[in-house]
Amino acid sequence: MSNPDVLIVGGGIGGLSTAQALTGKGFKVRVIERAREFGEVGAGIQLAPNCTRILDFYGLLDEAKALGVVPNAMVMRDAVDGAELTRLDLRDLEQRYGYPYMVIHRSDLHAMFLRACERDGVELVTDAAAASYENTATGAQVTLRSGEVHKAPVAIAADGFHSVARKLFVDDQAASSAYVAYRGTVSTAQPRAQRVDLTEVVVYVGPQCHFVHYGLRGGELLNQVAVFASPKAMAGVEDWGTPDELDAAFAKTCDFVREGLPYMWRDKWWRMYDRDPIRTWVHGRVALLGDSAHPPLQYIAQGAVMAIEDGWVLAEHAARHRDEDGSVDWDAALTAYEAVRPKHCRRVVSTSRLWGELWHLDGEEREQRNTLLRTRDTYDYSFVDWLYGPTALHPDEEPPMFEPIPLASASVEVAGESAVGRAPAEAGRRQVDQAQGRQVIPRRSPSPHRA
Helix, strand or coil, rough: CCCCCCCCCCCHHHHHHHHHHHHHHCCEEEEEEECCCCCCCCEEEEHHHHHHHHHHHCCHHHHHHHHHHHEEECEEEEECCCCCCEEHHHHHHHHCCCCCEEEEEHHHHHHHHHHHHHHHCEECCCCEEEEEEEEECCEEEEECCCCCEEEECCEEEEECCCCCHHCCEEECEEEEEEEEEEEEEEECCHHHHHHHCCCCEEEEEEEEEEEEEEHHHHHCCCEEEEEEHHHHCCCCCCCCCCCCHHHHCCCCHHHHHHHHHHHHCCCCCCEEECCCCCCCCCHHHCCCCCHCEEEEECCCCCCHHHHHHHHHHHHHHHHHEEEECCCCCCHHHHHHHHHHHHEEEHHHHHHHHHHHHCCCCCCHHHHHHHHHHCCCCCCCCCCCHHCCCCCCCCHHHHCCCCEEEEEEHCCCEEEEEEEEECCCCCCHHHHHHHHHHEEEEEEECCCHHHH
16 A cells, blocks of 8 residues: 555554544555554453444444453442442443443454454554654654654554654653552353353452452453552552552452452553543644543543544544545544544543542541442433443534532441431532542432333
């Protein structure tokens, strides 16, 4: 391919899914990947209806379902005593949004997009690390570390958390959460997995820690994730997140959680960072996409989903700004892309941070959280409607956020005494609570289709 319409830098899930979206609209795409071969690391990944809707649009949903698991429920439990706090009926959720909630191995999802790109004739270039991005008179160019130059009418930087292109927009630093994640998969033939209901996605939330498990590969594997706050990180020690901290962090959790720790990959761990949201994603004919624009913490499982959404929105606007002669008004297409995606992704990044804080509460605040979660209706979708509905193509299609409830509105028993929460008397008090960073939970409302 001598003259691609679009140059994509980065062959991860975001880059490949965007390439597949653009080729599906008739564009010629070249993907440049720094590694010597395409691949993905990690374990499980969750795909909410806002993502599976797009997979269905691409004709890939059935393949993805065959590779993963479509669970029946999402359950939240207290990590200390193991008691259930709340749940989502994921089969009912599928009826509400029209598409399933599913889980899949990250490498399987990546490989599926790679196969789609190969079928559609995407030009795939490996061992090609980008050194710089520049705008030109006719579009954009990317210079590799080798000195080789690639040109196209537009360049999409899907080059991840350590994006080279992001420096065109902001010279920012990664924000460390001081949390670290351990992952591991277990064959369902092992006793550990046989104790687990693989039809559920379960998260145990505890003081400065949480533990997640769900099935993968059609139920052949149990995926487990253990996340905790590192005292070493908070003390500024360079070597943080080590296995001794893992064991100490979960020492006071319930038996089931502690018994899962030996099954983690204890020789490697992932320190959890994000970046502050930015509003500008387009610089001339260079555009950010995926983690280069909006790397989140993982608490609402939307990192890869946002990247897939970015690619779908970009491809839709590119096609809608193409004339009958095949020429594309890329400036208009990129303007439309930037008009809608930053607001949504900023919401996700900010909510992910707050949700992580909510999961990790201790003391009276933990009791207040648990009380509020236990009163939630299983079929209340008020806190996910903004997230799981159709992906907005225009700013006016972006749904409103949920109305939060301050933790202090809960009435709980603490140390044998009644600690009656201070219910918010007026909107002004609620705004003060939020401004001071107090944890909030979505306000309960009836499910419209259950009315």
